[in-house]
Amino acid sequence: MSNSNREKGRESWGSRLGFIMAASGFAIGLGNIWRFPYIAGNNGGGAFLLIYLLIVLVIGVPLFYAEAGLGRKAQAGAITGMRKLAGKGSPWVSIGWLGTLAALLIMSYYLMIMGWLFAYFFNIGIGTFQGITSEQAAVIYEDLISNPLAVLGYSIIPTLLLGIIVSKGVKDGIEKFVKTVMPLLFVMLICLAVFSLSLPGSFEGVVWYLKPDFSQINANTVLAALGQAFFSIGIGLASAFTYGSYLKPHGSNLVKDGAWVISLDTCIAFLSGLVIFPALFAFQMAPNSGPGLLFLTIPTLLDQLPFGYIFGLAFFLLVIIGAITTGVGLIETLAANVAELFDLKRKASVWIIISVTFVMAIPSILSQGPWSNVQLFGMDIFGLIDYVSGNILLTLGGLLISLYVVFQWTFKRFMNDINTGTVSMKLSSAWKPVISYLIPLSIAIILITGLM
Template sequence: MAEQPREQWGTRAGFLMAAIGSAVGLGNIWRFPYIAYENGGGAFLLPYLIALLTAGIPLLVLEYSIGHKYRSSAPLSYRRIARPAEAIGWWQVAICFVVAVYYAVIIAWSVRFVGFSVSQEWGEDPNAFFFNDFLQMSDAPGMVSGYVSGVAWPLVGVWAVVLAVLALGVRNGIEKANKVFIPLLVVLFLLLVAQALTLDGATLGLDALFTPDWSAMLDGSVWVAAYGQIFFSLSIGFAIMVTYASYLRRKADLTGSALVAGFSNSSFELLAGIGVFAALGFMANAAGTGVDEVATSGIGLAFVAFPQIISTLPLGGALFGILFFGSLTVAGLTSLISIVQVIVSAVQDRLGLGRVQSVLMVGGATALASILLFPTPEGLHFLDVFDHFINQYGIALAGLVMIIVFGWILRKLPMFQAHTNAVSSLRLGTWWKVALAGVTPILLGFMMWDSVRTELSENYAGYPTGFLLSAGWGLAIGAIVLGIVISLFPWKRADAIARDDAAQEAAGTTTKEGES
């Protein structure tokens, strides 16, 4: 049976929209503003920019180069570099599965809160409404004890949209969806920021965010926070960009695309900071307190603080809520689509299945796990621990291992530099190899050491040790073990892969001869 040709993006703009959509997610809106505020305000932008140039964009270029050169999912691409490296790819696929399972439920919450904003259903106490009335959250983690229908049905809807987009394919599904979602997200957030800037006290919030504390530049933790934010916000370290780049045409401007995606993501984070802190300034002004007393991040910012702000607004509260939670929904959907696509692509390559079959099998299993576990009273406990451990000891650690293996052990950076320069308008210099092989692994290594040291000194969020060992450490270690185990099984399509490798080598030789 003949191998089907690999799908391709219709246009470079379509690829960029998808890459930007993957990078711009929930963390841009609810994590970056608080991280910047806590780490020097306006002065934080300097280490943040340096981190973008010395780690974020170099890593993006590396992942683009791997995907573009080998035109395969992450496990198969890494296998083609060195067979043992395939385990890293399956490790990243396992990470994507875990992230997708819990990420979808946050989008489902956002969908419900779009509706809640119209009538401000949370009443006088948004905190009690969110945790007690909406989530029906249990006091402590444990076995699933019930089902929360108000969370379940929007979650089913989220998965229906994601799987439908993926089933339509790269060009007709992911590309077309992002051409709608990204402009929509920009319009929603620009309207949100414009409304936030007109609020009484907005300047108070912006002063708190952007007033520079230059002494913070001497604090090593500030620089670690900058690199951590860049690493987590660009969707690098868990194979998304390797997968997306594998659908590019032979001639593709990899460095230019990385610069556009990287700076677009950072621009949105800056815009999010303006909108969020303008709103927090209004909240502080209305309450007669300092911004430091209302500033927060994560779930507390989105589903408790912002409903409080919406309730306090004299006019236009419903519109403000629709814009904010609509932005969260769209940003979350574009990221979730990219995460699940990593798993779908890997299974397609491994089993030789068609796209619809792979989406139904992989997406269906991911959706089922999500729907069974998270619309429950214990769901938020699982989400909190999953997110913490898979981010700290999954995404970041996998990225560190990938750099060490490809950069230090296999010494493949010169090969990827040559490949990137052959197809890009902006050539990579020595700085790229120095940044990837020197700066990035050292800082990521320090982040790992510091995180483990803190983890071992006290239980995360005060959770019971048994729960952390199973749902936290067990999950993170299990992803590594699963990656290794899957990589040990022989490929049923070994002959087809060998033929494809030979064809790629021939195509690469022809391309080089034509360019010379």
């Protein structure tokens, strides 16, 4: 299929709400409900939150516009799209390759986390967490993640679900799904945050979460905040590029819709912290418990709730839904690139990617059990993949996007392209020093000092 024919038959979002919900759903998912609290917990709470919010506002917003705008301009996936914009063989095409590699690595361990979620949903259903202490919750978590066969079995469920949803297409699969489930997730998080704040001793957790302790801030804290912002919003993952490519070139309001996406994403991240940290301090648990933070806190919290059994099932079901909305974005990104590079039909490319990522999930699953003693650069396999993809590849991808705007796109053309379809809320020339100097310099400094 030629490029021109492919573009004529290219799918597009059915509505503005569809794009906002899909991009928000990708951003919100496990990046905010699972990853944000444990990264914040490992990096000092309030100090991390402050840096994270500043990065989202100053760096995240313009780069989301840039990446989604590149996709809208190219009307293609990240790799073939950058070839169209910069020329085949251009070093700028590495933006697409880096984002696709990051998406592949993240998806490889994402299936494991989704397997944990399905396991918890099942265990709540059979009453495993009723009447348990926080210490018993920790034992249940360790027993689960160290059992590779059980995790692999549970991971098959989200693998098949993702394949079915994405293979149905952009409008009939992804858009219909996210428009139904995202409002439910938002309401459930608000309810849980209200209850968590009502627990005796929870105020200490609120103070820890909201009051910055500047002694906790170092280069690693800033790098972690930058990586989390990119992970959450979807910058450097080629996903904003892919979702942007389904926008109509002249009939979409990227400035306003992008502001909605990032606002919803940041709000959910903040709410997730208000669910987790007050409960942690109420139950006298450590905030730096790592990737298992959600799985240690929520079962203990739910046991204190009236009708906690029903609430627990509903909560984990909705977190599963949030995880699937992110997984959908990652699989769509990978499948779109494979389909365009190898001239395959959607269903074929989707199931190829599904199969590859499932096989790639096995090392991360084993690293929590039989291979837990395998350490690379002081991290297990899962930790290393998360660090390389979330902190290095996304940050490097974001840096390349910012440099592309400066040297290839140029600010004037960038501003005009992003403002296409916008009537009231426009990107102004006041952003020029931020986009041309502050963003690339900041990302480069954060990346170098964080790695050193």
